[in-house]
Amino acid sequence: MTSHGRRRLLFVAIVTGLMTVGLVLNQGSDSAATPSSAGAASPDPVLPSWNDGAARTAILSFVDRVTRAGGPGFVPPPARIAVFDNDGTLWSEQPMYVQLAFAIDRVKALAPSHPEWAGSQPFKAALEGDLETLAASGERGLSALVMATHAGITSEEFERIVQDWIATARHPKTGRLYTEMVYQPMLELLAYLRANGFKTFIVSGGGIEFVRPWAERVYGVPPEQVIGSSVKARYEVRNGRPVLARLPEINFINDEEGKPVGIQQHIGRRPIAAFGNSDGDFQMLEWTTAGPGTRLALIVHHDDDAREAAYDRASHIGRLARGLDEAATRGWVVASIARDWKTVFPTTTPK
Amino acid sequence: MTSHGRRRLLFVAIVTGLMTVGLVLNQGSDSAATPSSAGAASPDPVLPSWNDGAARTAILSFVDRVTRAGGPGFVPPPARIAVFDNDGTLWSEQPMYVQLAFAIDRVKALAPSHPEWAGSQPFKAALEGDLETLAASGERGLSALVMATHAGITSEEFERIVQDWIATARHPKTGRLYTEMVYQPMLELLAYLRANGFKTFIVSGGGIEFVRPWAERVYGVPPEQVIGSSVKARYEVRNGRPVLARLPEINFINDEEGKPVGIQQHIGRRPIAAFGNSDGDFQMLEWTTAGPGTRLALIVHHDDDAREAAYDRASHIGRLARGLDEAATRGWVVASIARDWKTVFPTTTPK
Numbered sequence: 001m002t003s004h005g006r007r008r009l010l011f012v013a014i015v016t017g018l019m020t021v022g023l024v025l026n027q028g029s030d031s032a033a034t035p036s037s038a039g040a041a042s043p044d045p046v047l048p049s050w051n052d053g054a055a056r057t058a059i060l061s062f063v064d065r066v067t068r069a070g071g072p073g074f075v076p077p078p079a080r081i082a083v084f085d086n087d088g089t090l091w092s093e094q095p096m097y098v099q100l101a102f103a104i105d106r107v108k109a110l111a112p113s114h115p116e117w118a119g120s121q122p123f124k125a126a127l128e129g130d131l132e133t134l135a136a137s138g139e140r141g142l143s144a145l146v147m148a149t150h151a152g153i154t155s156e157e158f159e160r161i162v163q164d165w166i167a168t169a170r171h172p173k174t175g176r177l178y179t180e181m182v183y184q185p186m187l188e189l190l191a192y193l194r195a196n197g198f199k200t201f202i203v204s205g206g207g208i209e210f211v212r213p214w215a216e217r218v219y220g221v222p223p224e225q226v227i228g229s230s231v232k233a234r235y236e237v238r239n240g241r242p243v244l245a246r247l248p249e250i251n252f253i254n255d256e257e258g259k260p261v262g263i264q265q266h267i268g269r270r271p272i273a274a275f276g277n278s279d280g281d282f283q284m285l286e287w288t289t290a291g292p293g294t295r296l297a298l299i300v301h302h303d304d305d306a307r308e309a310a311y312d313r314a315s316h317i318g319r320l321a322r323g324l325d326e327a328a329t330r331g332w333v334v335a336s337i338a339r340d341w342k343t344v345f346p347t348t349t350p351k
Numbered sequence: 352m353t354s355h356g357r358r359r360l361l362f363v364a365i366v367t368g369l370m371t372v373g374l375v376l377n378q379g380s381d382s383a384a385t386p387s388s389a390g391a392a393s394p395d396p397v398l399p400s401w402n403d404g405a406a407r408t409a410i411l412s413f414v415d416r417v418t419r420a421g422g423p424g425f426v427p428p429p430a431r432i433a434v435f436d437n438d439g440t441l442w443s444e445q446p447m448y449v450q451l452a453f454a455i456d457r458v459k460a461l462a463p464s465h466p467e468w469a470g471s472q473p474f475k476a477a478l479e480g481d482l483e484t485l486a487a488s489g490e491r492g493l494s495a496l497v498m499a500t501h502a503g504i505t506s507e508e509f510e511r512i513v514q515d516w517i518a519t520a521r522h523p524k525t526g527r528l529y530t531e532m533v534y535q536p537m538l539e540l541l542a543y544l545r546a547n548g549f550k551t552f553i554v555s556g557g558g559i560e561f562v563r564p565w566a567e568r569v570y571g572v573p574p575e576q577v578i579g580s581s582v583k584a585r586y587e588v589r590n591g592r593p594v595l596a597r598l599p600e601i602n603f604i605n606d607e608e609g610k611p612v613g614i615q616q617h618i619g620r621r622p623i624a625a626f627g628n629s630d631g632d633f634q635m636l637e638w639t640t641a642g643p644g645t646r647l648a649l650i651v652h653h654d655d656d657a658r659e660a661a662y663d664r665a666s667h668i669g670r671l672a673r674g675l676d677e678a679a680t681r682g683w684v685v686a687s688i689a690r691d692w693k694t695v696f697p698t699t700t701p702k
Contacts, residue, residue, distance in 0.1 A: 078573055155615055199575070212619045222429055223619030224550070224576075233615060235608040235634055242634070242641050244615050251616075257586040264506055264584060264595050265602075266617060268563045268574030283586055283593070290593050 047192055049185040049343045055298065055335035059189065062296040063196050066272065073294035077197035081271040083263060083284060084190070086204035086211055086228075088277040088318040089300050090219060091182040092171070094309040096131070097317065098178050099206050102165055104129070106149035123148070147248035150207060151231050155244040162213045176345070179218045183300075184346045186275070190219055193273070201271070203263060204228040205255035205280050209246075227266045229254045255280045260287035277302065278318040285323070285332060297332040299323050304337040307344045398543055400536040400694045406649065406686035410540065413647040414547050417623065424645035428548035432622040434614060434635060435541070437555035437562055437579075439628040439669040440651050441570060442533040443522070445660040447482070448668065449529050450557045453516055455480070457500035474499070498599035501558060502582050506595040513564045527696070530569045535697045537626070537651075541570055544624070552622070554614060555579040556606035556631050560597075578617045580605045606631045611638035628653065629669040636674070636683055648683040650674050655689040659696075 050056040065073030066080060087093035107117070107126040117123030122137035122145050124130075134145070150158070171181050190200050202221050204211050208228030215221045230251040233244045254262040260283050263271065274281070274288035277300040285297040302311050302318065312320040327334050337344060401407040416424030417431060438444035458468070458477040468474030473488035473496050475481075485496070501509070522532050541551050553572050555562050559579030566572045583602040584595045605613040611634050614622065625632070625639035628651040636648040653669065654661050663671040678685050688695060 078567065081575075208616075208619070216429070224432075224617065226619060230616065233612050235611045235638070237637070242611065242638050244611060260586045260593065260595060261584050265559075265581065266575065268559070268577060286588070287586070287593050 047185065047188050049188055049341060051340050051342050053340050055333050055340040058296065058333045059192075059298070062273065062294060063193070065294045067196050075272055075294065079269065079272065080193075080196070080198040081201065081267060081269060082193050082198045082273040083201045083203045083227075083267075083271045083275070083288065084186070085276040085278070085281045085284070086202050087206055088302065089183075089275055089281070090186050090190075090202070091178065092308060093318050094302075094311070095173065097206065098181075099210050101169065101172070101178075102162070102210065103145055103149045104134075105165060105169065106161070107145065110148070147231075150210075151246045151248040153246055155209060155233060155246060158209055158246055159213050162210055166214050179214060181345060182218060183341070184343050185341045186300075187219070187346065189275070190221070194220065198273070199225065201225045201227060201263075201267060203254065203259050203284060205253075205259075207231075208254070227254055227262045229258075257283050259284035263287070272296070274298075275300070276323070278320050279322050280318075282323055286330075289330060289332065297330070299327060299332060299334045301334050301336050303339075304341075304344070306338075307341075308337060398536065398539050400539055400692060402691055402693050404691050406684050406691040409647065409684045410543075410649070413624065413645060414544070416645045418547050426623055426644065430620065430623065431544075431547070431549040432552065432618060432620060433544050433549045433624040434552045434554045434578075434618075434622045434626070434639065435537070436627040436629070436632045436635070437553050438557055439653065440534075440626055440632070441537050441541075441553070442529065443659060444669050445653075445662070446524065446668075448557065449532075450561050452520065452523070452529075453513070453561065454496055454500045455485075456516060456520065457512070458496065461499070498582075501561075502597045502599040504597055506560065506584060506597060509560055509597055510564050513561055517565050530565060531697060533569060533697065534651075534692070535694050536692045538570070538697065540626070541572070545571065549624070550576065552576045552578060552614075552618060554605065554610050554635060556604075556610075558582075559605070578605055578613045580609075608634050610635035614638070623647070625649075626651070627674070629671050630673050631669075633674055637681075640681060640683065648681070650678060650683060650685045652685050652687050654687050655692075655695070657689075658692075659688060 047056055047059065050059075065071060066075040068074055084090055087097055091098070104126045107123055111117055111123075111127055114123070117127065122134050122141035125133035125137065126145060134142070137145075153161075166177075166179060169178055170176060171178055174181065193200055200219075200221055202211060202215055202219065202225065204227065206228055208226055208230045211228055212223040212226045215226050216223065232247040232249045232251040234247055236243055236245050252258065252262065252265075256279075259281065263284065270291045271284075271288045272291065272294065273296040274285045275298050276282075276285055281299070285299070289295040289297045299320065301320065301324070302309050304310060311318060312324060323332070324334065326332075335341070398407055398410065401410075416422060417426040419425055435441055438448055442449070455477045458474055462468055462474075462478055465474070468478065473485050473492035476484035476488065477496060485493070488496075504512075517528075517530060520529055521527060522529055525532065544551055551570075551572055553562060553566055553570065553576065555578065557579055559577055559581045562579055563574040563577045566577050567574065581602040583598040583600045585598055587594055587596050603609065603613065603616075607630075610632065614635065621642045622639045623642065623645065624647040625636045626649050627633075627636055632650070636650070640646045640648045650671065652663065652671065652675070653659060654663070662669060663675060674683070675685065677683075686692070
């Protein structure tokens with residue numbers, strides 16, 4: 001397959017993540033979530049939702065080293081760049097990527113203006129919630145789905161659509177808002193790093209304009225610190241009013257080898273800390289830790305079927321194999337949700 | 352011409368800016384520069400190198416409005432985004448774009464490894480300093496020049512090359528370092544906006560990786576707040592060491608209609624203040640001022656042949672025609688260097 005073809009396929013896989021096997025096998029339950037102890041019993045207010053253990057210790061030790069003025073690991077604040085994957089690292093990606101749920105809902109919303117979709121795949125399958133047929137529509141079908149739901153409108157229109165959707169759309173299993181399906185330990189980690197002079201970036205395989213509208217409110221990450229996949233855009237003046245038209249053409253795929261490229265394009269310097277959960281983040285962690293000086297790479301391992309979901313090597317969403325195999329020799333931390341996280345999801349509703 | 356062809360041509364024009372007429376006509380003198388009065392006689396420490404006048408008043412009034420809590424024009428700090436063109440807005444672009452001087456010097460540095468260049472255009476012309484022939488080599492020749500000097504190496508190598516070059520290369524007329532050919536009033540403006548809660552971005556038609564290595568030191572703008580034109584890059588692991596290889600292929604042209612696209616891609620929200628000097632900045636100013644609420648757009652008008660250079664409508668570097676024609680009706684401020692700037696260049700060496 002050509003590089004271009006492979007990248008298009010990747011994009012489709014990222015946005016949709018449609019796997020019949022994965023859909024069935026990877027559904028964890030949120031019902032056993034432990035209440036957060038944040039600010040209550042814990043004598044230590046730092047990372048209260050992290051259990052004592054190797055992962056938490058590695059984070060604290062890293063931050064201590066890079067912030068200790070005069071110490072051998074000191075990193076001046078402007079170079080304290082931390083990058084976070086989004087799906088599966090900051091919020092749940094099971095049982096399907098949130099952006100796929102958005103695309104399906106968007107097809108339903110647009111259907112009245114597209115009567116032809118009732119008899120045309122992959123739209124018919126999306127309308128009927130037939131994920132298996134949707135997946136079977138292949139690259140061409142899924143590309144059509146993505147472009148019909150993510151392009152053909154202006155950036156401002158798309159932002160408003162995402163904002164409206166994310167304000168009410170709910171997780172199919174837990175019934176909670178998707179913005180409540182974020183990981184409490186990771187929210188604490190984002191805040192802890194920022195309190196120690198870090199600039200935190202999201203480096204998502206998902207759409208950059210899909211994450212930006214709510215990333216500041218939910219994660220404290222402003223739009224200019226969100227990196228993601230994108231479609232091309234064109235500047236147009238329509239009746240005297242300038243707009244950015246989103247075109248049905250892929251601009252950039254921010255996954256796997258694309259993540260270090262996206263990081264360099266947006267940030268222009270190498271991060272010193274990287275957080276991911278799948279092999280789509282492998283190169284980002286590799287790039288981060290290949291730099292000189294003190295570095296931290298951490299993989300969130302989804303091994304808690306009771307509180308969230310258990311998946312790694314066999315999963316088609318967030319597959320994690322190479323990362324598990326090589327973490328030890330590379331000095332990367334593997335955080336076990338079951339073992340390292342006192343709580344998984346916030347017990348209070350984020351803003 | 353195809354859109355792609357037009358964009359390639361633009362890139363070449365941006366990077367090289369080779370105009371025989373422009374080169375001859377647009378050479379101003381720096382010798383009459385007025386000494387800076389910064390921090391000395393002026394009773395007002397704000398923007399000391401700006402003369403009292405409409406431009407300075409417009410800036411102060413804008414900042415006052417957007418920072419006045421509870422006022423009708425208040426803008427919360429996260430939305431205080433200001434964008435600055437670089438060439439001709441923050442530093443001198445005469446008698447040639449600095450990046451062209453870099454490309455020519457780079458050809459000379461690489462020539463020993465390329466004996467074939469002695470008899471092959473446009474390299475022969477570059478080696479001989481024959482700018483007229485260089486310009487005559489056309490799009491294909493200039494593309495070859497840019498790619499030979501800006502691609503084929505890693506991002507880290509390119510950064511080091513730029514850093515080494517910018518540390519010693521000097522302006523052909525004044526003999527000063529290029530980083531001393533920055534505009535003192537604009538340095539003050541950058542600092543003034545930041546002191547008022549703004550995030551300042553550079554939005555350059557030039558190469559993003561050409562500006563980043565020195566933008567923080569000279570302008571106080573970190574790499575992640577620099578936007579520019581770029582070549583494509585590829586992530587590769589070479590003997591176990593990951594690199595980002597710069598490819599001889601254009602990725603993005605950040606000029607004219609490209610500037611709002613680049614701004615959206617990098618920043619993800621519309622600026623409230625924009626500063627430029629040429630029609631290459633027109634769309635950036637248009638996009639900025641088309642948003643709701645309080646906005647500021649300012650054009651630096653190069654009308655001071657004694658202290659810098661006088662050029663606008665007829666110039667091939669930094670041509671300014673539409674901006675001058677439409678500024679008044681659009682409410683954009685035109686700052687005259689002759690009238691509005693007490694001093695042009697810093698009298699002390701920047702860091």
